[in-house]
Amino acid sequence: MSDEDAPDSEQTQDLEERADEIREEFASIEAEFGPIRDDLDPIRDEIEPVHDTLAAAETEDDLDDVEAELEPVRSDLEDVREAFDAVREEFDEIELPEPETDEDDEEEEASDGEDDDAPDGPIAELEAEQEALEEKLDDLEGEIEDLEDEVDDIQSDVDDQRGPYATDVIDEVESAKGDLESTRWTEEGEEELREAVEETLEDSNAVLGTSVSISADEPLLDALVDALERLEAEIEAAELDPDEDAEDIASLLEITDVLQSGVDDATAWDDLQVREQLRREGFYDVLDHVKDFPPEWHALKVHEKRGNADMILLALESLGSDFMEEHCLESLERMGPEEATEPMLQRANRRDTTAMSILGKIGNDDEDVVETLLEYVDSNPQLQRPAMRALGEVGxxxxxxxxxxxxxxxxxxxxxxxxxxxxxxxxxxxxxxxxxxxxxxxxxxxxxxxxxxxxxxxxxxxxxxxxxxxxxxxxxxxxxxxxxxxxxxx
Known part of the structure; x- marks a missing residue:
């Protein structure tokens, strides 16, 4: 052997020795699979009767029993997961060696057109063994995840079967009361709220056997809030049991749901502010009868026919409903007015695909438009396709x-x-x-x-x-x- 060949021989020997060490580590890791898998079988046996207990559960106490049976299963499974994660971490820390190749060797191989595979042999074998071991790890983790999902499903079923509770009713009343307090109402809206709260009190009193009413000695909104607070106190005092009083709780939840709908539908001052703004801007002037319902939609269609893009943009900016936003954007998409460029640019920057389409219909090859659309060409398909279409239409x-x-x-x-x-x-x-x-x-x-x-x-x-x-x-x-x-x- 020449002196030049000696370093290569030593390198190959070192590589093979390291490969043997790694194989021993692989074998040690694989040896830990057995105990982990052995621990899964008892867990499967433990979980079967929990399903039976859940199927027979009818009361809150029964559901408590299900959770009590599930707890040791969960604990054992967590121990298995912890043991597996330690093995996975040990596997991930193993680094395969890389053959050392100096520049002279690379130049010589390139000039000779030959490739010395000797150092790569052990590494290629190790990579194959590492991949096979990782597949076994993934399979074992899949078994663990299946059991974890099963435990989660049981817990989810327990949660779904629980309740409803009196606290759920109180939360609903509290939510409606919060909206009532935080909103500025019109006179018309206050009367609508009075009707909603009166109906709630009447129906709730019938369920609870109470006599909560709206006081006439204070301002209306304060009286409504006070009445709802007293209703909350009566619900809490009733100490409704989720099993024995399930029907009453369900009835109260229906009542409070109607209450929330009444609050949502009542006319707030902000609602009128928007319409007043539109009226001052002449948005409704195209209508013969302002009372047509909904007037905004009818006006929008007339403005589109007349090409009044400024009025459509005003409605888009002012009206907060999803319904009107959708129809405003559809009108702009059909029209493609140049004055919509800037507001559509702002929307396109927020990943609004309809805005991208409108920019394409406008056809303005402004630098800002092109740059904004180009940002999405190498994005996800939902953004790529409308962006490319718009760039095509822009030319x-x-x-x-x-x-x-x-x-x-x-x-x-x-x-x-x-x-x-x-x-x-x-x-x-x-x-x-x-x-x-x-x-x-x-x-x-x-x-x-x-x-x-x-x-x-x-x-x-x-x-x-x-x-x-x-x-x-x-x-x-x-x-x-x-x-x-x-x-x-x-």
Whole structure:
């Protein structure tokens, strides 16, 4: 052996010695699987009767018994989990060695065209053994997780069967009372609240056998709050049992649910403020009868027909309901007014896909618009697709390469959207990437979108590639290719 070969031999020997040490560690870890798995069988035996106890449970005491039986199962399972986690940590701390290769060796191997596999042999074997052991670890953890899920399901069923409780009723009253106190009400709203509270007291008194009423000696809102507080005290004093008084508790919960609905429906001052603002801005002037219901929606439709984008934007900003927001955005999407650019930019920055679509309809290739939409091109599919569509409609040449990169995305829907966006932009740089999709993509919809995009680009080369797809196996692609059989655009 030459002096040059001696270091390589020593390195190989050291590597093999370390490999033997790691195998011993692997064997030690695997030896711990048996005791852990042995501990799981008794837990499975313990958990079976808990299911039976739960199935027979009818009262709170019965549910307490279920939890009492479940507790030792949970404790034993936690011990098993702790033991397993220690083994997993021990496994994760094992680091496989890497062969040492100096620069001279790498240059020599590159020039010779040879690859010395000797140092990699033990490492490759260790990697395979490590992967196999990790699979066994995962299988064992899966068994533990199955039991943990089973325990959690039992606990969830217990929680679902418990109650309802008198405290739940008190919480509902407290919630309605809090809304009543924290809101500024109109005169009309105060009367609506009086009716809601009177109905609540009447129905609750019938259940509890009490006589709570609204005082006439103080301001109305104060009297309503005081009456609800006295109702809470009566509910607490009744000491309703969740088993024996279950029907009464259920009735009271229905009553308090109606109370909350009444509070929610009462007219708050803020409601009128919005309408007054809209009225001053002339939003309702397009209506013959302001009392048409709901007036905002009717006015919105008229403003859309008349192209009054400023009024639609005012309604979008002022009205807080999801219903009106949805219809305002739909109107803007149909109209695509340029004055909506800035507010839609703000929404698009908050990941609003409808706003992205509206920006596309507007078609403004402003730098801020393009930059905002480009942020989502390499995001998740729910954001990628509307962003690319909008960039296509805007016609941003800056977006060609980022969108072309998505032609090889994992999801077919994203690839298809990217192709169509490139077609909308119409840049000839997209021809070859689109041609590659026609040749290589397995999804019919993607190939069809690529052909469609090429026909939109419309140059001689683009139409030639599109027409060649007429022999594609999918009718969807053939149909698009047939549309390319005409003279290219000038």
């Amino acid at each position: 941003s040449e800056e977006a060609v390469q980022p969108i072309a990169n998505q032609l090889v995305a994992e999801e077919a829907a994203v690839r298809s959207s990217a192709a169509r966006a490139l077609g909308l932009i119409g840049d000839t740089r997209a021809i070859e990437p689109l041609a590659e999709r026609i040749d290589e993509d397995d999804e019919d919809t993607v190939r069809a979108s690529a052909v469609w995009a090429l026909t939109q680009i419309g140059t001689e080369r683009a139409l030639e590639v599109a027409a060649d797809a007429a022999g594609d196996r999918a009718y969807l692609v053939q149909a698009e290719a047939e549309k390319a059989d005409f003279e290219p655009a000038a």
